[in-house]
Amino acid sequence: MSASTALRAAALVTLTALAGACQADGSPDAAAPAGGPTAAPTTVEPAPATATPSPPTAANTVEVCAEVDKLIIAKSKEIAADAAAATRRQLTPEQINAQVKADLADLADDVRTQAARAADPEIKTLVGRTAQQLDAGARSATPVKWLNSTFVTIPPRLTRDCRA
Template sequence: MSGTTAIRAAALVTITALAAACQPTVEDDAAPAGEPTAAATPSATAAPAPSASASPSRVTAANTAAVCAAVDKLIIAKSKEIAADSAAATRRQLTPEQINAEVKADLADLADGVRGQAARAEDPEIRALVSDAARRIDAGARSSTAVAWLGSTFVEIPQRLTRECRA
């Protein structure tokens, strides 16, 4: 039972941290508003050639936003799945080892999904950031105490992505 209690606590901590980490901040809302204004000014006053050079940065920004949003969705969905699995583990009376194995499998799946998003990223900095997140999630999947890793280290990953993964 103590293993089940541990996974419940870890799942609740993870869901709470993710909910807080994935919410846009005032800074997040302000950044996109500043970019279109800056991009629109040269386009409106310049010939079509400068407008074309402004487009690639918007394409990259759009791809970055899409990649970051997809990673957020993957993390939130997998965290919800882990929380639901922890509730089911209580009903099924799984051993701590069985629970740990389920968490490892969930983390490995998540790392694969995040790695796929990293491959889509056009911005090299975003690609590196998301790839690093996938590597860190892989480390959790390989951890002998994946449940403990989930409650301690995992919660830092979405917080970092929220701070650094933006268009």
Template sequence: MTALRATALLTLAALAAGCQSAEDDTEPAAAPATSASTAPTGTAAPTPSESPSAVTAANTDEVCRAVDKLILTGSKKIVADSADATRDEATNEELDARLKRTLAGLADDVREQASRAEDPQIEALITSTAKQLDAGARSASPVKWMSATFVNIPPKLARECRA
């Protein structure tokens, strides 16, 4: 029982550290858009399809940052809950129940961000993330799920959830 908790705390501490570094990464600023006045005379003006991508890109950045923040905050809560469970000498079942509640709440928060995404690919990515969190909340062993699945969520979001 103590070894399981120690493993859980080490896994979660590493996870929280990984989430923190992902949030601290800064992306270079986008190059300024060229104006229509620089186009040679006689060329067609930009098509209307270019404008929605700029709106989507702005929304994507906002939504992805919100999801990153939710994952980081959720990770910190999980670490704190696990530390509290160890200090309180909670049973494995009590720790599992705490983790499941936190994961279920995190899934709901992430799902809410997915509904805000204007880019269908980003919406699908974030919805998939919420489904993974739901699976963790239903898992028979959320500690094992955390070390096998949850630790992969922040790097995947860092790679794929970008404008």
């Protein structure tokens, strides 16, 4: 498999994972499942008055988590666009690896900035560890392979754990 084909495959896997994972909270911006029609909206019944109130959360958890989602989606789109450009420009595997490493390093820095903003210590740790994972991808000898194996696990974990 050529390097540009591998990068296209990585971008496709990444975007597919993001479509199913990021913003799976039912918000209007939630992505539709890849390859399928969007589901009919469901009505959410208000919680009964006797329900136990949810525990208090840090004031900016929602904003930090939403911003991390946006950063990952934007950078994934950039990686996909770069994959298409790499094919047209016939980049070497070394050039492609350098491009992916730079994208991951930039994303790690942006995510680290969000970790520093987080008021909730658990969210700060979760987002900080995500930045560390992205750093590892940027240092990887095979960043395209890292995208397919590790990067695709990040959005589902954040969707599950980075919520108020």
